[in-house]
Amino acid sequence: DGIEDSKDACPNTPGPAEYNGCPDSDGDTVIDKDDACPNTPGLVALAGCPDADGDGVADKDDECPNEAGPAENNGCPWPDRDGDGVPDKDDLCPDLVGTVANNGCPEVTEAVRKTLLDYAKTILFDTGKATIKPQSADVLNNIADILDDYPNVNFRVEGHTDSTGSDALNKRLSGERAQAVVNYLIEKGIPSERMTSVGYGEERPIADNNTREGRRTNRRVEIHGETPNN
Structure with missing residues (x-):
């Protein structure tokens, strides 16, 4: 060379x-x-x-x-069986389409939050008791289906009353009603650790307690969802 x-x-x-x-x-x-x-x-x-x-x-x-x-x-690319852009190894919900910001799990949208509130407000109880009326079964089953779609979201079930009766009685009754809803949802397969219950009694009215319609509106359950910090 x-x-x-x-x-x-x-x-x-x-x-x-x-x-x-x-x-x-x-x-x-x-x-x-x-x-x-x-x-x-x-x-x-x-x-x-x-x-x-x-x-x-x-x-x-x-x-x-x-x-x-x-x-x-x-x-090779990491598998992503739900196709949401978050690989299965990092996806907390590998079979549900979610967002990167929520570690591959679906986020509770404002529309879903409103639906939950609307459903929850229609739950009926026996007068002065925490016994859920049978006609509320369908709405509670719908609520359970929604909660099941968001496996990494925690939910707070709130009980509220009107101003009739003593503060102490209303506080206790609202807490018992909120817990009754939680118990029903647990029976439907929603993990207990994902739900908390609280009774606010007459503390947070959303209508005028001086009218019959206002008192009816204030007697309600609310359900709120929050994604836990990761």
């Missing part, structure tokens, strides 16, 4: 002077002796091997050479 052996890095193999007498069979500027893929043009950063999908994993080591993926998964 015209390079004296004493100066030739590859004295037994012909090669150009620019590579100190060593060959570069595939012409990728990585000489054969340093090239992990000497017969296929590749990248200097990958020891002369190609990377068809550009994911930084050489094709020879890439289990998905035509689909970009991280090195820790052998060059």
